[in-house]
Amino acid sequence: MSEYMIEVTDVNKSFGNGAKPVHVLDNVSFRVKKGEIVTLFGKSGCGKSTMLNIVGGFERADNGDVMHDGHPVERPTKRCVMLFQQINLLPWRSVIKNVELGLEEEKISAEEKKERVMDALKLVGLEEHLNKFPHELSGGMQQRVAIARALAIQPDVILMDEPFAALDSFNRYNLQNELLRIQEKKKTTIVLVTHDIDEAVYLSDRVMIMSSHPGRIFKEISINQMKPRDRTHGDFQYYRKKILEEFQLSDEQLAPEYNI
Template sequence: MQQPLMISIQNVDKSFQKNKQENKVLENISLNVQKGEVISILGESGCGKSTLLNIIGGFEKTSNGQVFLDGELVTKPNRKCIMLFQNYGLLPWRSVLKNIEFGLEGSKLTSSERIEKALHYLDLVGLKGKEGLFPHELSGGMQQRVGIARALAVQPELILLDEPFAALDTFNRYYLQNELLRIQSREKTTMILVTHDIDEAVYLSDRIFVMHPNPGCIHKEIKISLSKPRDRSNSDFQHYRNIIFNEFHFGRPEPLLEFNI
């Protein structure tokens, strides 16, 4: 059964002024995201992926068109929506526990309720016992897990992820992709992921939107009809990977020149 809409993007254009000239970054972007879906926006650098994510989050305004979050027009950042960046965004002077509590400050929860909730999500991301440590005492993968726990603690309806694992090594990236799927399956949170990693998009997503640049536009929508978790070596996985790979029209490399020495 089709779930209700979480995000509706309708005919969005975005332009920036540079040297008194208009630079169009996005053109006629329209897409819908259902509640509980994991969506990837995939494209090469400079195609407007992050700009689109910022518009969805209310951090940038559209030049034309509208974005609706759970039926409400997006005009500014909203507590229903949390952004997760690749640089973790942790406060270095706060402990792990206090970093997770940060998003809960100002809520109606008591101090003990905030701590209880923060500890719950710390346990959910597999960092139980690390609450007293500071960010500099954690690996990059652990810091990103703290960021995920902090995002989940405010119980958002939508999490926006801007290449959250790009700075991590392959092993940590794979581990956190698995963790993200496990947590999303349990929490049923809607997620929109911006990435230029084809494998990551196929592994995590229910649907993928491929963007082309100049100006940024949705070139193709691809539904991934594979159960989760997915086997990266499976022929079906490789089938989707090749479909997306071919969208970017990578040419064959030039042959190496031979020299007689």
Template structure:
């Protein structure tokens, strides 16, 4: 399809602990359209991070393939950027220089590079903190720097591996708001990994619910709610409950692990 950005087809992956095989992913297939935010939702150990790394070209599948804009993913590229829970900021570099790091090696003039970096920092509200160092920033601000660095690279896809999990609830909410706002402007395709149901419902266009042992896409759910969303609205709680019910049906216990 012309608007298909990511196509995952028949992905299978087995790891070995000693001589014992462990099937992590089994025949996983899904597609993501350009400009969508799609979430892989599941408990720890269901293979969602492994799957994310395969989309990014960091891990090879035993079987199946991943296409990025109709091209098979063989290795990591700057068209598809990974954003981790760890900010991976260099402590000796300022906010400005940490964001510039993502543009090293690009064929850009110094003025173009600076303009792109400043635009990204304005997007996340850090234009007044250009010359601060990571240790001078809160955890939420550090993650904003990492988000700015990703968007400054102007990738087609951003892969996010539980990027807000280490933050307090209010910082997490603010950054979820920022992510939705920025993505609505830039129309970047985002694939997010989380085990937080509230986060999945709040930011996603679609949620892919994964079951475990081995990991599979158990259910696809479209979140038919306009953005930005109201966490107190009845529709929000409807989708939240619907996902919790699906976890019970998939054989994944419905416990507080899946809610805030």
């Protein structure tokens, strides 16, 4: 059994097959250990969402290998769920019914379904709001419902594409803390996409800095600090600075064909 939950090897991806296809991902390789939180960090348009979509089976790579727990990724599965920046709850369903949605096709008993839904809602602190509708909830609470829906499925991997970007900083900090608490308990493997340096340093075990045009992994930085981390601590600032510096370097080292 491999210690890696996700293994991406030499993935290339271009869009468009006319005269000028856009080469978005160039020989991208990385691995994520079971229970790890790894962040893809990079400029807008560098291919972060594309990479996440390929890991989740929503897009196919042109070539290269993507493995999830030792099996090639061919299509989306319930073992690996995606959490988007746009919170996609169904407005006509209550909190509890939105979380149940993820389990609709699962072949499990009604009791187990109920139990999983309630466990997930408790984990995100929404057990008091079961019968509310999305429009009655704040943005932070809505994203909690989406997290609960993902957790109820009990996936091995949660892919998060800027999940907290739409929230104010107070809500964002709260949800980041909750995510760490839940992850500590469930040991879910998380691949996160963000362009918020603080978020990357606060949550990640490793940060993968990507360069753009085409998207490559430019540098990998391990964050060797106990969690929860102190955002005001010198070590935190050290990693913040290091990521920023590498990010600036990545921007200067554009591929020759773009370096004009």
